[in-house]
Amino acid sequence: MNSKKRENKNRDILLEIIAISFLAMGGIFVKASQLSPLNTGFYRVLFSLPLLFPFAYKQLQALTRKDCLILLLSGVFLAGDIGLWNLSFSYTSVANANLLTNLTPLTVVPVAYVLFKEKIPKYFPIGVLITFLGLFVLLGGKVQANSEGYFGDFLAFLASIFYGGFLLISYKLRDRIGSHAIMFVSGIGSSITLFILANMESFQVPKTTADFLPILGLTICLQVVGHNLLAFCQGKLNVTLSSVICLFQAVIATIYSFFIFGETISTKEIIGMVIVMVGVFTVKAQFASPKTKAEAPI
Known part of the structure; x- marks a missing residue:
């Protein structure tokens, strides 16, 4: 079955940037949480x-049993991403975690080429290389040269593989299923998986305002707004373009750290941000496609 064509409109690119702006807040709330990383992810x-x-109610009525099973499976992938990403903050910096967990093109591009027959434009690799160069320039001065830092980086990179799996499954289903239904059913699969993992760690129950506030921040900013809006964009943007735009999350997280934690943004980091933007827009230029009448469901 061929996937519907995505128009890659500037409006939808802007919506995805807004989505990852909410997702970039994750490190702030995870670090502020009084609960363990896996318990925080579960709640x-x-x-x-x-x-x-x-x-999601009306959209759920149109789902088949097979759709539900696939979405529950995608939830397992999302749970792997959430759990590993949350754990990585205990060992590495927010900037590094945001960088490495968004290396999804390494998973998404080759798999999309094989499974969905997504064409890789001639100059697409150049745009990706420019983007990665910018990210490494941006974060080059923040690498922790110790075993714990490398372990945290490894966890964040593993998270990117799981998140790539979730993106690929949701991308395929977005041809005919609304984003609200995708996030709701996959959320059930994620909560079950994270509940099991949290019990293996040490299950905790939030009791105080200090316990609840970071979790509510994660729930609203990431799960309800960020991931839901990103799932919507999966029906509007080419999967390879979408995965590269997600790399902006590391840039936005650095900006947040400046305003919230008072961290100084060096000239090198500013240069890195500019290079990232050039890379992303280079990629965007490779995905200009003719308009189609068919639209994916909202």
Whole structure:
């Protein structure tokens, strides 16, 4: 079955940038959480389900049993991403975690080429290389040269593989399923998986305001707004373009650290941001496609 063509409109690119702006807040809330990383991830997803249900209700009625099983599986991939990403903050910097967990093109591009027959434009690799160069320039001065730092970097990179799996599954289903239904059903799969993992660690129950606030921040900013809006964009943007735009998350996280934590942004980091933007727009130029009448469901 061929996938519907994505138009890659500037409006939808802007929406995805807004989505990752919310996702970039994740490190702030995870570090502020009083609960363990896996418990924090579990409650983040669990609390999102009643918020998503009113929006997903009508879309859920159109799902087949096979659709539900596939979405539950995608939730397992998302749980792997959330759990590993949360754990990585205990060992490495917010900047490095945001960089490495968004290396999804390494997973998405080759798999999309094989499974979905997505064409790789001639100059697409150049745009990707420019983007990665900018990211490494941006974060080059923040690498922790110790075993814990490298372990955290490794966890964040593993998270990118799991997130790539989630993106590929949701991308395929976005041809005919709305983003609200995708996030709700996959959220059930994620919450079950994270509940099991949290119990293996040490299950905790939030009791105080200090316990709840970071989790609510994660729920609203990441699960309800960020991932939901990103899933919507999966129906509008080419999967390879979408995965590269996600690399902006590391740039945005650096900006947040400047305003929230008072971290100084060096000249080298500013140069890195500019290079990242050049790389992303180079990639965008390779995906200009003719308009199609068919639109993916909202």
